[in-house]
Amino acid sequence: MSNSLLPVDGSSIDAMVKPDRAKGTLYTDPALFNEEMSRIFAKTWIWVAHESEIANPGDYKMASVGLEPVIVTRDRKSQIHVLVNRCRHRAATVCEVHKGKTNSFVCPYHGWAYALDGSLRGVPYDESYAGKLERGNLGLKSLRVEQYRGLVFATFNEDAEPLVDFLGPARKWIDLFLKQSADYPLVALGEHKFVFPGNWKIQLENTTDAYHFPLVHKTFLNVTDSETEELFDIMNKGGWVEDLGNGHSVMVMMPELVDLEEDLEAPIPHKFADLAEELRAEGHDETKVRRIVRAVGGTGFNLNLFPNLGCSAAFFRVLQPISVNATEVRHIALGMGGGPAAANQARLRIHEFFQGPMGFGSPDDSEVWDRVQHGAQGGGDLWIMLNRSLENETVGEDGQVRGDVSSELGMRTAYRQWKKLMEA
Amino acid sequence: MAVSTKSDALLELMTFVWLEADRLDHAQYDDWLAMWTPQARYIVPVEPGVTDYEAHLNYAYDDHSMRQKRVERMLSGVSVSASPVARTIRSLSRFRLLSDDGTTAELRCMQHLTEFRRGRERTYSADVEFRIKRTAAELLLDQKVIRLINADHALGAISYIL
Ligand code: FES
Ligand SMILES: [Fe+2]
Numbered sequence: 245m246s247n248s249l250l251p252v253d254g255s256s257i258d259a260m261v262k263p264d265r266a267k268g269t270l271y272t273d274p275a276l277f278n279e280e281m282s283r284i285f286a287k288t289w290i291w292v293a294h295e296s297e298i299a300n301p302g303d304y305k306m307a308s309v310g311l312e313p314v315i316v317t318r319d320r321k322s323q324i325h326v327l328v329n330r331c332r333h334r335a336a337t338v339c340e341v342h343k344g345k346t347n348s349f350v351c352p353y354h355g356w357a358y359a360l361d362g363s364l365r366g367v368p369y370d371e372s373y374a375g376k377l378e379r380g381n382l383g384l385k386s387l388r389v390e391q392y393r394g395l396v397f398a399t400f401n402e403d404a405e406p407l408v409d410f411l412g413p414a415r416k417w418i419d420l421f422l423k424q425s426a427d428y429p430l431v432a433l434g435e436h437k438f439v440f441p442g443n444w445k446i447q448l449e450n451t452t453d454a455y456h457f458p459l460v461h462k463t464f465l466n467v468t469d470s471e472t473e474e475l476f477d478i479m480n481k482g483g484w485v486e487d488l489g490n491g492h493s494v495m496v497m498m499p500e501l502v503d504l505e506e507d508l509e510a511p512i513p514h515k516f517a518d519l520a521e522e523l524r525a526e527g528h529d530e531t532k533v534r535r536i537v538r539a540v541g542g543t544g545f546n547l548n549l550f551p552n553l554g555c556s557a558a559f560f561r562v563l564q565p566i567s568v569n570a571t572e573v574r575h576i577a578l579g580m581g582g583g584p585a586a587a588n589q590a591r592l593r594i595h596e597f598f599q600g601p602m603g604f605g606s607p608d609d610s611e612v613w614d615r616v617q618h619g620a621q622g623g624g625d626l627w628i629m630l631n632r633s634l635e636n637e638t639v640g641e642d643g644q645v646r647g648d649v650s651s652e653l654g655m656r657t658a659y660r661q662w663k664k665l666m667e668a
Numbered sequence: 669m670a671v672s673t674k675s676d677a678l679l680e681l682m683t684f685v686w687l688e689a690d691r692l693d694h695a696q697y698d699d700w701l702a703m704w705t706p707q708a709r710y711i712v713p714v715e716p717g718v719t720d721y722e723a724h725l726n727y728a729y730d731d732h733s734m735r736q737k738r739v740e741r742m743l744s745g746v747s748v749s750a751s752p753v754a755r756t757i758r759s760l761s762r763f764r765l766l767s768d769d770g771t772t773a774e775l776r777c778m779q780h781l782t783e784f785r786r787g788r789e790r791t792y793s794a795d796v797e798f799r800i801k802r803t804a805a806e807l808l809l810d811q812k813v814i815r816l817i818n819a820d821h822a823l824g825a826i827s828y829i830l
Contacts, residue, residue, distance in 0.1 A: 434725030437822040463747035607825035611749035
């Protein structure tokens with residue numbers, strides 16, 4: 245970090261990020277990474293859970309907001325809390341189990357016990373405090389929590405704008421994304437987790453990068469069926485990328501799969517013929533069969549919510565920064581809560597095929613991200629180019645700026661927000 | 669329980685799964701593909717302890733066609749994460765014959781796999797559960813389940829066969 249430009253002020257940030265390009269130090273400077281944790285991850289809304297992961301009172305899961313370990317809980321009144329996983333006595337974590345069900349979190353060090361809402365309930369041998377221990381002020385540190393349609397976000401920032409405003413035009417796309425559960429409640433079906441030795445923003449860029457798809461995922465396209473291959477011929481389908489404000493964007497790869505409630509008359513794809521038969525045999529009427537089958541393949545777009553969530557086809561992609569050159573990625577498979585087992589299993593098999601550390605897609609993504617991090621060590625004065633399709637941006641129906649499907653507009657949008665927060 | 673140290677069956681099955689390991693490490697994929705029954709699955713679960721693999725998310729849940737695709741991907745030369753394919757060396761040990769009725773045997777062992785690729789070395793440790801069918805002519809894999817010790821934590825990209 246010899247050439248760190250920090251302390252951060254407007255001029256140094258401006259020297260690193262221009263509207264159409266950025267410096268490779270964005271991926272490699274450890275001091276900049278620390279600034280990002282405090283200026284971005286501690287200041288804006290961070291996705292922490294889907295409500296189905298903590299469906300019932302007493303359910304909890306571990307997560308992170310920036311580098312800070314948190315626990316997402318649902319209390320007895322069904323209220324969701326996001327609590328810093330740090331005992332108020334001497335800082336031990338009070339939970340180290342990914343997910344589960346409990347009445348309280350008891351610190352293993354000296355036994356302080358916290359309720360599901362974080363309040364301090366028990367202190368062993370408390371005579372030594374002579375009744376002066378201010379229990380009311382010693383609950384687990386609690387974050388602001390808001391949710392939109394089951395997506396749970398948290399922030400350390402009491403002054404952050406309301407979540408609905410932060411999401412803005414992205415809400416329309418969340419609504420469309422949720423149609424993939426075909427009127428059943430959307431539920432998390434399990435997740436793949438993997439790490440890659442690169443900066444978190446490399447992954448952030450990727451979810452809005454259709455340009456790489458036919459190249460990096462050529463092997464996937466070569467081994468998949470011809471229908472799927474045709475579906476993924478995304479460069480010739482009239483798809484687009486749209487700026488949704490606040491760093492969010494949507495990349496539409498398959499325009500025909502934007503609204504899963506439309507086009508139910510279309511022929512059932514050959515690859516889903518057996519599934520359709522199975523659903524009919526279970527007694528579902530034809531409209532329902534068609535809705536479920538159309539939903540099974542997921543949506544035709546990736547919605548990118550700055551800074552850490554991608555709502556992508558049929559899964560959530562969550563990025564978790566670990567250090568300047570390490571990032572964890574979670575691919576959460578989604579399904580139909582209480583829906584037909586055959587449909588959910590089809591979902592699982594599709595997920596296994598492409599996603600995760602042993603999928604036919606993710607390892608290739610991971611490899612090129614790794615290459616970016618390695619390459620960024622060289623050519624310090626060279627720019628990372630983000631200018632693709634800058635010259636032919638248009639304005640879409642909703643008044644949002646659009647580029648073609650392989651446009652780097654989504655990256656430009658994200659870096660604009662990055663810059664705004666880093667300079668604030 | 670008395671344990672026989674003279675089980676021919678155990679030696680026979682160990683020899684068979686060592687052959688499988690050797691074929692994977694030495695990229696003899698056609699021979700490897702021929703070692704399976706037609707309905708066999710190769711499974712790498714995510715959650716420890718799961719047995720209903722079909723209803724759960726796995727890292728891999730491969731039937732014959734998926735195994736073939738996995739091989740094709742490694743050999744195609746167009747997959748950036750498998751060009752080159754990682755070099756692997758796996759060691760199988762601590763064998764235990766769980767059941768054997770003469771036609772189907774269940775064998776469990778540990779596997780320690782070392783991967784080397786692009787200057788980096790990684791290791792994956794796992795319990796492996798084999799279901800092996802005996803036909804008149806040969807032994808065949810009917811199911812192989814790899815239970816990675818860290819399956820429910822973050823893994824690296826694995827563009828080869830565990
Ligand atoms: S550190 Fe938690 S009770 Fe002491
Ligand atoms: Fe990709």
